[in-house]
Amino acid sequence: MNWELLALSPPGWGGALLRGLVTSLQVAAGGFALGQVIGILGSAGKLYGGPVIRDLMEIYTTVVRAIPELVLIVLLYYAGTAALNNLMGAVGFSSVDISGMLAGILVIGLVQGAYSTEVLRGAILAIPPGQIEAARAYGMPPAMVMRRITLPAMLPHAIPGLANLWLVTTKDTALLAVVGFTELTLATRQAAGVTHEYFLFFSAAGVLYLAVTLVSNVALQFLERRASRGMARQRT
């Protein structure tokens, strides 16, 4: 194998791969963050919302979780941006140019939001009701109960599920290669296509993804230990 092809400077393709990795991580982080915002709102809606909001949230999570990510990404990436531009045109604004990065973040965020809604809903349900009753008895308004009690108390229950979601997100960004967004997988394919060293480059990309997973695992374990300080260990 020709290892020099992985060099960082232009005759090698290492730089291109690393740039792809950075793009992938940016989209993953953005999409994950958006997914969490949707997840918090969605789980609050599912648990405390009226019957209408609850049913609408149920439809959102069911539909998104039942359709393949690839189909959703293609549908939202092409149809979603076109629909947004049509809408902007109808309202009277000039059409916006949505960058691939932004579209990717929106798409991944919408998909992750559905999964995160379910994770957070389960975590909130796992909080002992007495804690929330105690907060109410102290006279905390609902927003403060959410911020001071519910969100921190659900964290130890939510972190394993959210950790899984983060790992899924980093791998879901690879699907953006199909719609032509240059992240790690597509950069790898371009490099492999030019040099015809398919095996070398795809293995290299695999190592990079694996490194992301392993580093994330260490960080997530640390977070989990930190979030569950002072909690009784539930399982061995």
Add this chain to the structure above:
Amino acid sequence: MTDQQIPEDIETPPPLPKLSALMRPHRLAIMAVALGLLILMIVKMQWDWLPDYAGMLLAGLWITIVLLVSSTILGFLLAVPLGLVQVTGPKILAWPARIFCTIIRGTPLLLQLWLLYYGLGSLFPGIPEIRQSFLWPYLREAWPYGLLALTLSYAGYEGEVMRGAFAGVPHGELEAARAYGMGRWKVLTRIWLPRAVHRALPTLAGETVVQLKSTPLVATITVIDLYAVVGDIRQSTYLTYEPLLFLAFLYLCLTGILVTTFRHFEKKIPTRGM
């Protein structure tokens, strides 16, 4: 084995969803809006291509289902030993199994597919033994790589699940079986495996739905599955939304069928004494 001995009436049939639950005003409103959107879609969008491509769609659907079923079965058969060696196997077997699961779970399926199809596929022609073997005609097609990637992926995820399930079977049950004089193989097939599968079934169901949602990726290595057929339709009819919406609808139906089947399975599996 023991399945037939269980009387039929032990399972009460699941209660039907009450009609009154659907008749609440806001649900009727949501249904009316959905129906309105559906009618709007049917009237406003172009669907005249649908009859022309029905045959192609069915063929693609068939490929998707075949890929799903075969990769799930093969993957499960691979996952059982993968999980088992991690629980009881010698270290020399347990470590490769653990590394395999980590690699599969740590890299995107799209990358695995492309590595197998483009990477391995580009190495094979250089090896004369493979070119002369009977496998060669198959190795030049795309579907074996797709099937292999889906199988390995399912085995990797399900191997972890089976590891947990094997480890979770109470030790006393295995000791009791040994005390009855069962051999190792018999303990495994009669006690350990059924117990573990029973424990793993809900996760297995979820993992199979994920597997269904992974199948469209094989379209990127030129396997003509449901997704690829819809891609063809989009190119030849110059339509954007309609074929994709129809595709999403088909996958929704498939997921629904799969979930219902697994629910049925979970009810059928004996739960006596648990």
